[in-house]
Amino acid sequence: MADPATAPAVEANFDGLVGPTHNYAGLSFGNVASAKNAEQPSNPRLAARQGLAKMRALAAIGMAQGVLPPHERPHLPTLRRLGFSGSDAQVLRAAQQRAPALLAAASSASAMWTANAATVSPGTDCRDGRVHFTPANLCFNLHRAIEAATTARVLRAVFADDRHFSHHAPLPATPALGDEGAANHTRLCGDYGEAGLELFAYGRGLPDEPAPQRYPARQTHLATETIARLHGLDDARTTHVLQRPSVIDQGVFHNDVIAVGNREVLLYHEQAFADAAALKRWIAAHWHGSRVPVFVEVRDRDVSVEAAVGSYLFNSQLICPPDGSMRLIVAQESREHDAVWRTIEGIVHDQRNPIAAVDVFDLRQSMRNGGGPACLRLRVVLDTAQRAAVNPQCWIDGDRAAALEQWVDDHYRDRLTADDLADPQLLDESRTALDALTRLLGLGSVYDFQL
Numbered sequence: 001m002a003d004p005a006t007a008p009a010v011e012a013n014f015d016g017l018v019g020p021t022h023n024y025a026g027l028s029f030g031n032v033a034s035a036k037n038a039e040q041p042s043n044p045r046l047a048a049r050q051g052l053a054k055m056r057a058l059a060a061i062g063m064a065q066g067v068l069p070p071h072e073r074p075h076l077p078t079l080r081r082l083g084f085s086g087s088d089a090q091v092l093r094a095a096q097q098r099a100p101a102l103l104a105a106a107s108s109a110s111a112m113w114t115a116n117a118a119t120v121s122p123g124t125d126c127r128d129g130r131v132h133f134t135p136a137n138l139c140f141n142l143h144r145a146i147e148a149a150t151t152a153r154v155l156r157a158v159f160a161d162d163r164h165f166s167h168h169a170p171l172p173a174t175p176a177l178g179d180e181g182a183a184n185h186t187r188l189c190g191d192y193g194e195a196g197l198e199l200f201a202y203g204r205g206l207p208d209e210p211a212p213q214r215y216p217a218r219q220t221h222l223a224t225e226t227i228a229r230l231h232g233l234d235d236a237r238t239t240h241v242l243q244r245p246s247v248i249d250q251g252v253f254h255n256d257v258i259a260v261g262n263r264e265v266l267l268y269h270e271q272a273f274a275d276a277a278a279l280k281r282w283i284a285a286h287w288h289g290s291r292v293p294v295f296v297e298v299r300d301r302d303v304s305v306e307a308a309v310g311s312y313l314f315n316s317q318l319i320c321p322p323d324g325s326m327r328l329i330v331a332q333e334s335r336e337h338d339a340v341w342r343t344i345e346g347i348v349h350d351q352r353n354p355i356a357a358v359d360v361f362d363l364r365q366s367m368r369n370g371g372g373p374a375c376l377r378l379r380v381v382l383d384t385a386q387r388a389a390v391n392p393q394c395w396i397d398g399d400r401a402a403a404l405e406q407w408v409d410d411h412y413r414d415r416l417t418a419d420d421l422a423d424p425q426l427l428d429e430s431r432t433a434l435d436a437l438t439r440l441l442g443l444g445s446v447y448d449f450q451l
């Protein structure tokens with residue numbers, strides 16, 4: 001057992017637990033999988049179990065693995081705000097009859113993709129030494145914009161100690177400040193406890209910068225600059241890079257669909273950034289880490305952007321278990337795509353990078369909505385004292401995983417379609433489940449129905 005006083009900082013993963021209303025509603029324009037699977041029946045129980053299996057497995061290899069709860073859905077306060085009134089059952093029925101798209105938006109389990117919950121900067125990068133959180137406003141899509149208020153409450157309940165954690169309000173929810181959280185943010189460093197370089201990717205920038213033509217760019221330059229300022233980051237160790245507009249137009253709605261960084265490694269598709277060569281030069285020029293930066297560039301002739309979007313190769317998690325080795329956590333879809341799998345095997349065998357192993361997970365329920373392994377987790381670098389200050393019931397070990405699996409089996413349905421979203425019984429089941437969950441995770445009252 002490492003001496004806690006000298007134990008190194010860790011990069012913890014906080015995965016979003018899939019909620020009881022997980023469904024396929026085709027809500028995300030520009031997200032190819034969401035559009036393709038619209039109106040298919042979903043299996044919320046299986047979805048939650050698949051996510052928990054990943055959490056359990058990462059905890060079992062010694063990773064600091066946490067969990068963040070689902071949100072209250074259908075979200076009745078949103079429907080009431082939009083003009084539906086009467087009893088809960090009347091609100092649901094009227095919304096289904098008169099505005100099914102609003103009912104679908106109020107019912108999405110999209111909070112599971114916690115890479116979009118917030119942007120997080122480790123204490124060593126921030127002026128005041130605390131870990132900084134800015135919940136994402138997700139203002140591009142209604143179903144995601146309604147996450148921000150609950151996310152803010154949840155993060156305060158999990159990271160409650162203000163000696164260690166600093167919580168900012170979500171940025172004003174207006175198009176010019178569109179912010180989708182950590183999915184567009186990467187940190188490179190020597191060891192997790194060293195000061196790192198923070199890379200913010202954005203798709204919508206200055207008026208003279210190129211923009212996608214077909215699909216929306218959700219992350220704005222103004223948001224990334226604002227977050228860097230709020231977090232007290234050092235300008236000399238922070239950069240803001242433009243995503244290549246043509247890849248957004250091919251379905252790369254977040255940068256984590258085309259690039260992933262961990263410790264000293266940046267794994268990316270050659271077309272991910274408007275100017276990858278300039279980014280590499282910037283990293284090399286500003287690097288102070290104890291390891292040298294390693295760039296793993298995947299060529300288009302090996303994996304096309306279309307194959308990257310279909311397989312979610314770059315939405316893999318790159319993780320370091322306690323022995324300091326590095327491994328890739330990939331979705332089953334990457335295993336099933338020949339060219340992608342060949343590329344992964346090539347990366348794992350190439351001695352010039354530290355990535356030495358790959359683990360494959362079945363996350364199909366989430367993948368059908370465009371959410372892969374990396375979408376499902378929010379990374380939080382923690383030193384020993386910060387780690388000890390996290391709400392202890394939100395850490396996953398074998399026992400907590402078993403308790404959550406039982407909770408899922410007790411409360412979740414195994415089939416859900418659009419018609420079910422107006423079922424008042426589903427609302428009841430969901431509230432009962434979440435009420436029990438807040439006790440299981442020691443969160444206090446975080447949901448509107450509890451306040």
Ligand SMILES: N=C(N)NCCC[C@H](NC(=O)CCC(=O)O)C(=O)O
Nearest residue numbers: 025026027028031034115183254375
């Ligand atoms: N790349 C990261 N980090 N996250 C993936 C988010 C997927 C999510 N899908 C959805 O919201 C689809 C919901 C639906 O269609 O029912 C989105 O597009 O915002």
